[in-house]
Amino acid sequence: MENVTSTAAGAERLRLARVLGPAHVWALGVGIVLVGEYMGWNFSVGKGGMIAGLMACWVAGLLYTCVAMIDSEVTSTVAAAGGQYAQAKHIVGPLMAFNVGLFLVMAYTMLEAANAITVGFLLDTVAGMQGQAGLNQQPFIVLSIMFLAWLNYRGVLATLTFNLVITAIAFIAIIALFVSVQLGASAVPLDFSAITSDPLPYGWVGIVASLHFGLWYYLGIEGTCQAAEEVRSPARSLPYGTMAGIMTLLIAATMTWYICSGLIPWEYLGQAGTPLFDAARITGNTGLMVLLFVGTAFATLASANGCINDASRAWFSMSRDRYLPSWFGAVHPVYRTPYRAIVFLVPIALIFALGAPLDQVVTFSILSGLLGYTFMTFNMVMFRNKWPLDKIKRGYVHPFHPLPTIVLLILCSTAYFAVFLGYGTQLSAMMCFYIVASLWFHFRRYKFVRRGDQFTMPWPKPNGY
Template sequence: MTNEMAESPGLVKTLRPYHVWALGVGIVLVGEYMGWNFTVAKGGILGSLLAMLVAGTMYVIIALCASELGSATKLAGGPYDWARLFIGPGAAASVGLAVYMEYIALEAADAIVVAFIAQEIFPELQVFPVTLLVIATLTFINYRGVVAALTLNFFMTAIAFLAIILFFFSGTFGVFELHPENLFQGAMPNGMIGLFAALQFGPWFFLGIEGAAMCAEECKHPARAVPLGQQAGMITLLVGAAMTLFICASLLPSNIPAEGLGVSVYPLFEAAQASGVYLLIALLGLGTLLTCVSSANGCVCDSSRSWFALSRDHFVSNWFSSVHPKYQTPYKAVIFTMPIAIAFAFSGYLDQVITFSIVSGLLCYVLIPFALLRFRKMFPTHINKVRPFVSPLQPWISYFAMAIAITIMSTLFWGYRYNLLFALAFYLVAYFYFHRKHKKYQKEFNWGKEMGWPNPSHHKPEE
């Protein structure tokens, strides 16, 4: 640790469980307003249902692993710090970069969608300046303080989620007519192969929920806030995903893969339009806009924390590890998200950027359970000081989650072969580069001083 770091103030510790919920759900809920329906284009309604259940199982396990690791380590880097502590520097840098890329790419995509929605409402607006304005505004909010940023996320996310709930119950209680025949007609247009091809878009329902644990260092009581907020977030997403799939599939036709639900840009909004209820149309339109903004907002928060953590440990320039003396935010890391997000947004390859984000996420979903397995091996006794929350059914569910993540990654070969190979090569190069670079900073890790923990079980005292 440098003198600069030792003298600089730490991150403010004020966040509560609802902030954790807002961060996690805020990032992810946009995937239920748009994007998930590509599962329908591949595998029909049954393909989408299978993708939702399989990806849901994986994310439930990942969220439990993240809750245990986040409440134990209480560090801002999240997956990066878990890999650093329990796997090694090469894996840590790869995961840190993967998290950074995952969220920055998502932020760029969200900002562009906000700009397109704004242009649809006000046709005189241009996409380019509005995208810049969205990115700059969210960066400024995150620069000023994490509490304000996540409180804003809480309200935006709550409105968007309540819109889904109201839409679902309006449909099931007969406020408007559902078309159950759509479910059978669009059940499986591409046969059995479509069922498994649909898995590649399953993560859209939940992509990024592990990021909820990345505010652990800024929580007042991380051992309560992280597991309680993150699991509430996971249930919110499972409920939202099921409601969204059901209501959209019952209102929009999906029997022809090239038309209808499978290719809709804003499926929930279009389903609301099909219901013909003006209040719901307005509410779901507002929800679409708010989820994009809250997702981009949460992405600025998480990507900056990942970069901050990488910087704090010298993986990237230590200059980014400063904490603002007044706002107690990692302000240089926050500001640095802006040029990168803008570069992603105007690269002209948005679909490639999104695919890169998904592959980055899947890489994390292999390494997060692996980090938990290593953590339990290094600290096998469940003492409260090390592990206040103990996730159940381990280690079996961790192995299962890793198997699902690898299976979903392999389905990307249908259509995204080169993206997958490029992303894997990128992280492999990053692994060896950072492993080599980090060697000169490597030292005997002092668990007592750095974490307040006893030495791990494999630790050998110096002769």
């Protein structure tokens, strides 16, 4: 069987397929995130006005540039499915790894649910424009999750090639809108007068509050490293795809803010469901309107698709190490995907997509992501201390260490405060959930873990051990 490798001991083992290149890594990272340009980020404008929206865009951009640099260095060395979970396991310890694995599964599953809800909302909008008010969104929400789960089940190459195509179209749609408006295709001129007439409607605290939704521009770019075990050359492809991804997003985010803030009054922009699509409608150009509708739909599907890929890899990796029941750590012998993990996470995504409000789902996703970024700060410091640059080879070495780590920690702290201002109860509930889960893992689950088997990297002993 060609999908099976033989080990030195003679036993046959299945493994995930190593078929991806840097473009797929880019498609995974940007695909998950680009939906944030099409929806969600604009609530930052509602929290603090136009200037606050722009500052949130760039401050969050700085936060995620630090995330991308740090992640690129560590993941180019710890090239295993599970991404940050595998990093935590090797660098910090099992309890941290269990928590990081849960952060990943929760963040991506919630984001997948949010995307499915958005597909339903988008089709409801179109049906409303055609005179069919009150569309039943549920079948379309369910279909988007089931179709993408089936695609993921069938193989990673087809899944991420599909993502590459639809993500590229969604990105080109943003550029096309920007260029068209610059060339005068819009019936309504760009208007930035609110910057001077109403610069900070809620004062400086509005800027801090807006940071919460500014994260939405880039949330999920760290998902690139979940593909580590399926790329042909992890040490090269992962940093290349991740850094290209964050550059793409910085460009797309700034263009998005510029076009939407110039075309839509900030009071309306701060509440819009699909800001880029709304901006295209305001231009009065039918071609742009169709293009941005397609871009919104594709960005949403690409994000849900990438989230299924990443959540299943994290769940699979934890199960493979017996942090969760090992039954979920199975690889499909033909498609070479973590098929049981993919199927298991489908009903969980459906429950959140059909039963929870969008803002709650988004907030839980953001909080889980933030916890993961906070972990990255001390993970990076420990990695450099235990294995300095002259001890093991990296595929990428990020510059100015420890400055990006310090900046990331400061920005994470600010973002926690911003989330607390609007969603303090959810923040507390989420922390309680992770504490209870940690107690369960420590007292009930860790005894099943094969302790010697989980540390797989052929690294020298760390400094101090």
